[in-house]
C-alpha cells in the first residue's frame with residue numbers, strides 16, 4: 001500500500017509491489033510478486049465465483065468458463081499440441097509427482113543429480129537412474145546417451161531442467177531432447193525457472209511434458225501446471241481419487257474420467273488457475289521487453305560481482321545463457337552472514353543455502369558448502385543491481401558495519 005511505483009510499471013509489465021527506493025528483491029527465483037494483471041484477474045474471480053463444474057447457477061457457469069479458459073490460455077503459453085492435456089496442480093513439485101504417479105510400471109527414469117529435488121526425488125527409486133552433475137553441454141548429452149544405451153527398459157523418461165535454480169544456467173533442452181528421441185525416450189521439462197524468462201514451445205522442442213509453478217510466474221501460491229501427452233495420464237489411476245475424477249461409481253467398480261479431470265479430484269483451485277492464465281498472457285505478450293530488461297541487468301550484476309576480489313560465482317555447465325541468477329560465495333564470510341548483512345544494512349533480499357539442490361551444491365560449491373543466490377526479475381532495477389554490487393564490495397573491503405553474533409537460528413546484529 002502506498003509504495004512508490006516500480007520499474008516494472010515503466011516496462012509496461014507492472015507488479016503489485018516492490019519499491020524502487022527502499023527494498024531490492026533479488027529472490028525472484030524463489031517466488032515472484034504478482035503482476036497487476038494477475039491481481040486484477042484474482043479480484044474479478046473473488047467477487048463472483050461459484051463452484052467449478054458442479055453447479056447450474058450463474059456464478060458456477062461463469063467460474064467454470066473462467067477455469068476452462070485458463071486451461072486454454074496455459075495450453076497456448078506452453079505451445080501444446082492439439083491432443084495434449086493441461087492439468088492444474090498445486091505447484092511444480094506436485095506436477096512432477098503427478099507425472100511420477102503416471103509413469104508406466106516398466107519405465108526407467110533418468111534424472112541428473114544437478115536438478116532441483118522436486119525433479120530428482122519423486123520417481124520410483126528402483127527404476128530411476130541418477131546421472132552425475134555434468135560439467136558442460138556435451139558432457140550432459142554424453143551422460144544421457146551412455147545411460148540410455150544401457151537402459152534396462154524400452155520405455156524411458158528423461159527429466160530435463162529448463163533453467164537451473166542454483167546457477168540460472170539455461171540447459172541445452174533441444175540437444176538433450178534430441179538424444180532422448182534417438183532412443184525413443186519421453187522427456188519432461190522442469191520449467192519452474194525457465195517459464196518466467198524464456199518462451200516455451202513444447203511442440204517445437206519435442207518435449208512430452210512440462211511442469212511449472214504459478215508463484216514463480218508472477219501469480220500467487222497454490223497453483224501449478226503439468227501439461228503434455230495424454231496417453232500416460234489417461235492410462236494411470238487417478239492421482240486424487242475423488243469427486244470430479246469420477247464418471248460413475250458403482251458398488252463393485254468405478255469409472256474414471258479421462259482428460260484433466262481424471263487427475264484433478266476435489267474442487268479445483270479456480271482462482272489459482274485464472275491467476276496463472278493471466279500471468280501467462282501477460283508474459284507472452286511482453287517477452288521481448290522482459291528479456292531485454294533481464295539480460296541487461298544480468299550482465300551488469302554478473303560483471304559487477306565478478307570484479308570483486310574473493311567473490312566466486314558458481315556454474316555447472318559454464319557455457320550457457322542465463323535466466324538472471326548469480327549465485328556466489330565471498331571468501332572469509334559464511335553465506336548466511338552475507339545475506340544477513342545485505343538484508344540488515346542494505347535492504348537487499350537474497351537467499352542463502354543449498355537451494356533444494358544439495359547434490360549440485362556439493363559438486364560446484366564444495367561438499368556441504370552453501371552459497372548466496374541473487375535472482376532478478378521484473379521488480380529489479382539498475383539501482384538494485386548497483387546497490388548489491390557495492391554492498392558486497394563494501395563487505396569485502398571493510399567488513400560488516402554492524403557487529404553480528406551467531407545465534408541458534410542465524411545471525412543477529
Ligand code: PMP
Pocket residue numbers: 029030091092093094116118119161163164165190192193213215356
Ligand atoms: N524445480 C525448480 C527448478 C525450482 O526452482 C523449484 C522451486 N525452487 C521447483 C522445481 C519446485 O517448485 P515448487 O516449490 O513451486 O513446487
